[in-house]
Amino acid sequence: MTAFADHDAYIAAAPEALRPLLVHLRAQLARALPDAEEIIRYDMPGFAAGGSVIAGYAAFSKQCGLYVSGGAISACSDAIAAAGLKASKTGVKFSPNKPIPDDLIAALALSSRKELGV
Template identity: 70%
Template sequence: MAKFANHDEYIEAAPEQFHDLLVQLRARLAEALPDADEVIMYDMPGFGFGKDVVAGYAAFSNQCGLYVSKGAIAAHADEIAAAGLKATKTGVTFSAKKPIPDDLISKLALASREELGV
């Protein structure tokens, strides 16, 4: 993907089937982290404080991802699995057919912030 100046540009350039998911994800992260800055780091949109990215997101050809701290993933591994989603050490993948629940987005963002201490 190209370089993006802001979240709107990123979402617009993402595959169309993910636009609504990304808009919703962005809104949930903004609610959970109201004092965080919207940033673009590593060519991905995210929310953070200075150089600390608390939560980032991305769209790919077949899925989207929410990226948070390792501890946030570990702390909510059971909820991620219960939602039928796949997790890596620092991310959760989801799609339009299997979206990430709003409450899980908030929990992951807040746990990531707590782990990072920002």
């Protein structure tokens, strides 16, 4: 497994078709969490504050994932379903054919931060 130095290195190593999604997701997370620090944890890029990872993201062969707290997924479950996206306990999957809406990115990030208390 490759160890990534930063978000740029992670995005550069992702499948080419997913890179624009990752660049956009990173920008939206940075906008929603302006005082959070960009980190790499578990070989995934993310945003942290107060020692807690608020949100992380990853690319796979054909899709991406946004990972937040379980409470954030629960709090935004209706919006996730309305966007036609699939969610796990802590993540939302999306693809170039079905990107995650900007308002949902912000809602998930802010809800995760609130649940974590950071």
